[in-house]
Amino acid sequence: MKFAINPNRNDWSDLLRRPTQTFENIEMTVNEIFSEVRQRGDASIKAYTETFDDVTVKQIKVTPEEIDRASSAILNDLKSAIQLAKANITAFHEAQKTDCIKVTTTQGVVCWQEKRAIQKVGLYIPGGTAPLFSTVLMLAIPAQIAGVSEIVLCSPPNKSGNIPDEVLYTAQLCGISKIFKVGGIQAIAGLTFGTESIPKVNKIFGPGNQFVTTAKQIATKFGVAIDMPAGPSELLIVADETSKAQYIAADLLSQAEHGTDSQVILVANSKQFMETVKQEVERQLVALPRQTIAKKVMDKSRFISFNSKTDTLDFINAYAPEHLILCTSENDFYATNVVNAGSVFIGNFSPESAGDYASGTNHTLPTNGYSKAYSGVNLDSFSKSITFQEISEQGLVNIGNAIEVMAEAEGLQAHKNAVSMRLADINLKRK
Numbered sequence: 003m004k005f006a007i008n009p010n011r012n013d014w015s016d017l018l019r020r021p022t023q024t025f026e027n028i029e030m031t032v033n034e035i036f037s038e039v040r041q042r043g044d045a046s047i048k049a050y051t052e053t054f055d056d057v058t059v060k061q062i063k064v065t066p067e068e069i070d071r072a073s074s075a076i077l078n079d080l081k082s083a084i085q086l087a088k089a090n091i092t093a094f095h096e097a098q099k100t101d102c103i104k105v106t107t108t109q110g111v112v113c114w115q116e117k118r119a120i121q122k123v124g125l126y127i128p129g130g131t132a133p134l135f136s137t138v139l140m141l142a143i144p145a146q147i148a149g150v151s152e153i154v155l156c157s158p159p160n161k162s163g164n165i166p167d168e169v170l171y172t173a174q175l176c177g178i179s180k181i182f183k184v185g186g187i188q189a190i191a192g193l194t195f196g197t198e199s200i201p202k203v204n205k206i207f208g209p210g211n212q213f214v215t216t217a218k219q220i221a222t223k224f225g226v227a228i229d230m231p232a233g234p235s236e237l238l239i240v241a242d243e244t245s246k247a248q249y250i251a252a253d254l255l256s257q258a259e260h261g262t263d264s265q266v267i268l269v270a271n272s273k274q275f276m277e278t279v280k281q282e283v284e285r286q287l288v289a290l291p292r293q294t295i296a297k298k299v300m301d302k303s304r305f306i307s308f309n310s311k312t313d314t315l316d317f318i319n320a321y322a323p324e325h326l327i328l329c330t331s332e333n334d335f336y337a338t339n340v341v342n343a344g345s346v347f348i349g350n351f352s353p354e355s356a357g358d359y360a361s362g363t364n365h366t367l368p369t370n371g372y373s374k375a376y377s378g379v380n381l382d383s384f385s386k387s388i389t390f391q392e393i394s395e396q397g398l399v400n401i402g403n404a405i406e407v408m409a410e411a412e413g414l415q416a417h418k419n420a421v422s423m424r425l426a427d428i429n430l431k432r433k
Contacts, residue, residue: 003280006306007273008313017304018321020236020370021265028216032187036220039191044198050188057163062199064165064181072170084172087360088139094362095144098381110397117385119149120227122201124193125178126208126218127169129158129185132260132292134209135168140364140379141207142176148384153178154201156193158185186210190217194226202226207379209233209366212263229383230368230376234263237354238323240314240336241279242271245329245350251282253327256355258299259292267321268305269314271330276305315339322373325354344373395428 006017038046044062052058104114125141128134138155145153155178157165165183173181182200184192196202205227206218215233222228237257241250254266270276283300287293308314311332318326322342330336333348340346344367345357358365368376377383393401402425409417 003283003300004302004304005273005276006304008307008309011313014317014320017267017306017317018371021234021263021302028213029220032213032217032220035187036191036194036217036224039188039197040195044200047184047188047192047197047200050186051159051184054186054188055158057159057161059159059163059183062182062184062197064170064183066179068164069170069174069179069181072165072167073174075167076171080168081171083360084135084139084168084175087136088143088175090360090362091139091143091364092147095147095364095381098144099147108397108400110394110400111391112393112397113389113391115387115389117148117382117387119151119385120204121150122152122154122203122205123150123384124203124206124208125153125155126185126189126193126206126210126214127155127157128208128210128214129160129166133157133160133166133169135166135172136359137208137366138169138172138176138178140366142173142178144364144379144381145207145384146177148381150384152201152203153180154193154203155181156184156189156200157181158189159183185214187213187217190214190221194221194224205229205384207366207383209235209369211261215370229366229379231370231372232366233369234265235260235325236265236267236323236369237325237327238267238269238318238321239327239329240269240318241275241327241329242331243275244331247275247278247282248286249350249353250279250329251286253353253355254279254283254300254303255286255290255296256353257325258296258303259290260295260299262295262298264299266299266303267323268303269317270305270307271309271314273307276307280305311335318343322368322371324367324369324373325357327352327354342371342374344368344378398424399428 048059102114102116106112123145127137155173157169159165192200193203193206206221207229209232212233215231218228235257239250239253257264257266290296318340319342324344326343327347328336329350337348345363347354357363364379366379402421405421406418
């Protein structure tokens, strides 16, 4: 853990830096795999799965029998927990539905906006050391509510050549049947171009490591949209003596155990409190099954103390965390004034884990500072807004001259003519 006591703003750049490779370092590898998948399809997918996941997969698509078998293997307690989470996530995303917006901007000019679901989406579910079946809920539920007609799910196979039972059960619970045993860059490439087995999609969703994140960004060059650049998990906690050190330590470790490229930061108002949290982290760490991963992350973590809440707020907004936990006597100040964060958790009893699983909010969030410009996944992520307008004769008379003047000023005579002809006919009819 690196301690920083009231650091000068000129030194913030080091404290704000993420522990990830640059886009340029990964781009060449992504382009190479994209080219191969585009040319060779399934054969390339299988070859790269063998190379990167060290497993041979004969059939990429998961069969209905595999899904049924996996669902039968899940314990009832876990099924109940997943179903509770599904109910809460559904309730929160159902509430995000909006009505058609219809406005008469000028007499005779009616404009309105309607939403249409994206037709085909790809959901990427990370695998690795911790298969995130909860991400299936976070992506499939709003996709279904939005009315997406084709949902394709990709997730890397485990060493047995299978997708974990929990992922398959959750996918089945959410009504997804097009599931493919493929992960990493090759999965994103498959969704981008389509293969003999994997359908090409219009938009790709889901978090992943640095390679998956870069692959998603490259996919946009080929006409495929993405939810956001969502890479390694990160957490920033703001705490003071009104919080419980053991809670803060547990929250830090909950994100540290995701993977060695995760990042956690504690901002507190005193070195003494940070020392207490450090001791609590060390105490809890030894009991964790994933302590090796968590320890590597905690060794690189940053504990920072600022003298003022203004500096603390400015640091939060400069870092723009994926997850932000507020456990202070000034929670209202921070919650009101924070402008850059993926998801905010307020108070001693709002652990980040709640958002990861069952509170109802979505856990697919922008990382690496992208919360300065991106929102987390929500219902609108799976739809597009289309505007409509209907103009009567009198409506065109009311705005026609303004259109003509503006079009002429821009040197676009055909634009002007499209209005002028109609106005001439209207005037002739009215004589």
